Amino acid sequence: MKKGTMQLETLTCPSCIQKIEGAVKKMDGIQEDTLKISFNSSKVKFDFDEEKVSLHDVEKAIVKLGYDVLKSQEKEA
Numbered sequence: 001m002k003k004g005t006m007q008l009e010t011l012t013c014p015s016c017i018q019k020i021e022g023a024v025k026k027m028d029g030i031q032e033d034t035l036k037i038s039f040n041s042s043k044v045k046f047d048f049d050e051e052k053v054s055l056h057d058v059e060k061a062i063v064k065l066g067y068d069v070l071k072s073q074e075k076e077a
Helices: 016-027 055-064
Strands: 001-006 030-038 043-049 069-076
Touching: 001 016, 001 030, 001 055, 016 043, 016 055, 043 055
Parallel strands: none
Antiparallel strands: 001 043, 001 069, 030 043
């Protein structure tokens, strides 16, 4: 299990969080109960199973929704 953190462009509305949350939670390998999206800091944090999903896959899903990922990082959980 790994921990992922992503810095997004500034989020402008609470519905942005719901869109991102919905897309990320649907992905296989994301530990749903660890997903936290901060509106104020525009950060997404989550634990994931690197054998099922990669940090890059999550980035692509968020970018596909129209949000820029400024930087991302993964660590051992």
